[in-house]
Amino acid sequence: MKALVYEGPDKKSWKEVPNPTIQHSTDVIVKMVATTICGTDLHNLKGDVPEVAVGRILGHEGIGTITEIGSGVTQLAVGDQVILSCVSSCGRCSNCRQGPFSHCLDPEGLAGIGWIFGYMIDGTQAEFVRVPFAETSVYVLPKGTTHAQAILLSDILPTGFEIGVQYGDVQPGDIVAVIGPGPVGLSAVMTSRLYGPSKVIAIDLDPARLKRATDFGATDIVNSGDADWMKQVLDLTDGAGVDVAIETIGMPQTFTMATQIVRPGGSLANIDVYGKPIELALNELWITNIDISMGLVNTNTLAMLLKLVAGNLLPVDKFVTHEFSFDQVIAAYDVFANAAEHDALKVLIQLVDAR
Numbered sequence: 015m016k017a018l019v020y021e022g023p024d025k026k027s028w029k030e031v032p033n034p035t036i037q038h039s040t041d042v043i044v045k046m047v048a049t050t051i052c053g054t055d056l057h058n059l060k061g062d063v064p065e066v067a068v069g070r071i072l073g074h075e076g077i078g079t080i081t082e083i084g085s086g087v088t089q090l091a092v093g094d095q096v097i098l099s100c101v102s103s104c105g106r107c108s109n110c111r112q113g114p115f116s117h118c119l120d121p122e123g124l125a126g127i128g129w130i131f132g133y134m135i136d137g138t139q140a141e142f143v144r145v146p147f148a149e150t151s152v153y154v155l156p157k158g159t160t161h162a163q164a165i166l167l168s169d170i171l172p173t174g175f176e177i178g179v180q181y182g183d184v185q186p187g188d189i190v191a192v193i194g195p196g197p198v199g200l201s202a203v204m205t206s207r208l209y210g211p212s213k214v215i216a217i218d219l220d221p222a223r224l225k226r227a228t229d230f231g232a233t234d235i236v237n238s239g240d241a242d243w244m245k246q247v248l249d250l251t252d253g254a255g256v257d258v259a260i261e262t263i264g265m266p267q268t269f270t271m272a273t274q275i276v277r278p279g280g281s282l283a284n285i286d287v288y289g290k291p292i293e294l295a296l297n298e299l300w301i302t303n304i305d306i307s308m309g310l311v312n313t314n315t316l317a318m319l320l321k322l323v324a325g326n327l328l329p330v331d332k333f334v335t336h337e338f339s340f341d342q343v344i345a346a347y348d349v350f351a352n353a354a355e356h357d358a359l360k361v362l363i364q365l366v367d368a369r
Contacts, residue, residue: 090292094154213250214232336349
């Protein structure tokens, strides 16, 4: 089969590799029909994650058809079309039983963390993939659900919802600010509407992103390049500050921005990944009584979100702006890595005969 292989920092190739095989009784083999690219894949390619070994197949999102099942798999069948969760969950350990699948204690005895696709084991940017713990790590695709809709459920929609909206404890009537309306930020904008906030403010430097945010449910937009950007946000809250600030960019200045606009007693939910320590001004924040949360997606809301997507209650197909075939995956990376230049959100990479 062919797969996208990490060849070292800033090096990748679409090449022939051996087909995956069943290794454990709970495995299935899936023929991939669609995948996509995440910002984490770009970090992996840069060599930012040392655990990603040369020769690793990249990717952790996708849709496919089961072609083979392990002897312990009884609830799935060959021919099932499934969404692959970016997080592998054994479903049995104490963490999985409590909900944080992202900290599964036995994802094949590897990292002690649920995210292993494209990280500790071969990933989904390939023609076939081995899926461990299949019965608790894949979800059968409802009839009528498109690839453009389903691909969002592997990672970014649950990430924005769980780590942004749920961890931020959005409540009816709240004023929510989302700093950085990229794919994950827009997921937070969209899914925050499920809780009935009175306002959702999108904050960014890019006018194109801000314009797009209104299509995903933002009621107000603020350009953070404006000298009075913070005053604009506070004016939208009658000077009180937002109830929930969701930070999705992962830079020290954007985290500081979030601390500046959240009201006393409010919540700050950090979604993004930080590659180095940042300063936390506890000398100023201790008296504000705010909650600060962060984390790795669990995907324990994937089944619920799938019902909403299948019922056309979340218009997630708006996320896919560019489509490619599997043999165009290198071009897809170029577009995604230069998203502003191409006005790209999510790229859909799929088999030509699966379109």
